[in-house]
Amino acid sequence: MIRRRFAIAAFLVALFVLGWWVGRGRATGRDLYSNVDQFIEVLQRVRSSYVDQVESDSLMKGALEGLTRGLDPYSQYLDRRSYEDLQATTHGEYGGVGLVVGIRDELPVVISPIEGGPAWTLGLQTGDLIVRVEGANTMGLGLEAVAQRLRGEPGTHVQISVRREGESDDREFAIERRVITTRSVPYAFIAAPRIGYVRLSDFSEDAGGEVRLALDRLHREGATRLVLDLRGNPGGLLDQAVDVAEQFVKAGTPLVSTHGRMKGSDTTHPATGQRPELAWPMVVLIDRGSASASEIVAGALQDLDRALVIGETSFGKGLVQSVFPLRGGGALKLTTARYYTPSGRSINSAASERLLDSLLALGDDAVFGDDAPARPVVADSTPAEMFRTASGRPVYGGGGIRPDVTVTADTLRGLARRVESRGLAFRFANVWVTRHPEWKFGHPLDDEVRA
Numbered sequence: 001m002i003r004r005r006f007a008i009a010a011f012l013v014a015l016f017v018l019g020w021w022v023g024r025g026r027a028t029g030r031d032l033y034s035n036v037d038q039f040i041e042v043l044q045r046v047r048s049s050y051v052d053q054v055e056s057d058s059l060m061k062g063a064l065e066g067l068t069r070g071l072d073p074y075s076q077y078l079d080r081r082s083y084e085d086l087q088a089t090t091h092g093e094y095g096g097v098g099l100v101v102g103i104r105d106e107l108p109v110v111i112s113p114i115e116g117g118p119a120w121t122l123g124l125q126t127g128d129l130i131v132r133v134e135g136a137n138t139m140g141l142g143l144e145a146v147a148q149r150l151r152g153e154p155g156t157h158v159q160i161s162v163r164r165e166g167e168s169d170d171r172e173f174a175i176e177r178r179v180i181t182t183r184s185v186p187y188a189f190i191a192a193p194r195i196g197y198v199r200l201s202d203f204s205e206d207a208g209g210e211v212r213l214a215l216d217r218l219h220r221e222g223a224t225r226l227v228l229d230l231r232g233n234p235g236g237l238l239d240q241a242v243d244v245a246e247q248f249v250k251a252g253t254p255l256v257s258t259h260g261r262m263k264g265s266d267t268t269h270p271a272t273g274q275r276p277e278l279a280w281p282m283v284v285l286i287d288r289g290s291a292s293a294s295e296i297v298a299g300a301l302q303d304l305d306r307a308l309v310i311g312e313t314s315f316g317k318g319l320v321q322s323v324f325p326l327r328g329g330g331a332l333k334l335t336t337a338r339y340y341t342p343s344g345r346s347i348n349s350a351a352s353e354r355l356l357d358s359l360l361a362l363g364d365d366a367v368f369g370d371d372a373p374a375r376p377v378v379a380d381s382t383p384a385e386m387f388r389t390a391s392g393r394p395v396y397g398g399g400g401i402r403p404d405v406t407v408t409a410d411t412l413r414g415l416a417r418r419v420e421s422r423g424l425a426f427r428f429a430n431v432w433v434t435r436h437p438e439w440k441f442g443h444p445l446d447d448e449v450r451a
Contacts, residue, residue, distance in 0.1 A: 080329035196223030203236025208243025235292025246271035260337030316400035318348030
């Protein structure tokens with residue numbers, strides 16, 4: 001009897017606690033519930049009273065896209081097709097024009113063309129603004145909407161209009177879609193006696209393995225130094241960034257940490273490589289098209305004083321996206337954390353685009369070192385936070401990875417730029433090689449061909 005009374009009392013206490021907890025949750029979430037009620041009311045009114053009949057699926061898709069668009073440029077609702085496209089891109093093969101696109105001033109901007117792809121062949125460049133696709137204005141479109149318009153069946157064409165800084169007229173491109181198969185390491189070779197060169201163009205699912213194979217081959221060919229080229233690399237998978245960086249530092253060395261509100265998002269990723277290449281002096285090349293995972297690798301090797309970083313300030317995307325599959329075949333791609341380099345730097349802030357613009361405005365020959373006259377200053381006059389590398393050198397957070405040595409890209413002028421932008425050199429080479437099947441890569445070209 002006593003045991004039974006105790007069980008009943010415990011049950012009543014549990015009910016009381018549960019009721020109190022539910023009531024508290026309702027009190028704190030009252031605004032959310034009222035907004036949901038309002039949303040349903042608007043949805044019903046549109047369905048019943050709008051001048052044209054609108055399908056419910058279309059209304060819900062628009063609402064979900066609007067919900068994520070207000071967060072940041074990288075958080076998106078993906079319908080079934082978009083989710084399949086994302087998976088194809090991650091696995092290294094898809095149909096399209098070969099562009100990695102971001103958002104700037106509500107317009108899609110080319111972060112980098114994929115080497116060897118149709119857009120790269122025609123001369124699209126980092127920083128080009130895509131102002132129209134098939135004659136339709138792109139202002140305000142999200143990243144996924146832009147991607148859907150650019151992708152399509154191989155062999156079909158898409159017409160885009162591009163606005164390039166410093167030019168008064170928009171450029172028109174008719175790009176043939178192709179199956180884009182991406183290799184993270186398109187080439188690696190001995191660039192000069194004992195100097196190995198590895199071109200890392202993205203961080204798809206086997207980037208670390210491809211770099212490892214390239215290093216082994218360069219080692220056999222006599223390389224004792226390395227140039228790792230991350231220019232125009234838009235990033236990719238976080239675990240592959242760690243896999244690449246850990247090949248050059250001692251096991252157990254922290255390479256990157258992530259911090260967010262979601263459970264499990266506060267993590268530190270140490271190096272776990274068994275045979276790191278510790279003896280080779282290294283140079284890492286970056287530019288304004290180097291983003292995300294590229295910045296993880298460059299920032300880690302810079303913070304640890306493992307490599308000299310050369311080039312231009314990187315893009316400044318320090319956000320981690322997680323993909324949550326949804327019922328019905330779609331998915332939610334959501335920014336869930338920010339990542340930080342070993343010194344504690346974040347290259348991304350709440351005002352990352354404003355910060356990046358202000359740093360770039362300092363000029364390409366700004367000095368950052370022990371004799372630097374002052375810290376870089378962002379648009380609101382807040383000094384960028386200073387951090388220290390393993391040896392005590394100053395580095396700065398926010399606005400991308402600043403190189404140790406600034407080297408700007410060569411620019412073409414006049415006729416040379418027009419020839420390059422139209423891909424005439426590539427087109428000539430393609431025709432010439434087709435007409436001379438006996439020619440092999442590496443054979444010298446005579447004066448007649450050069451002329």
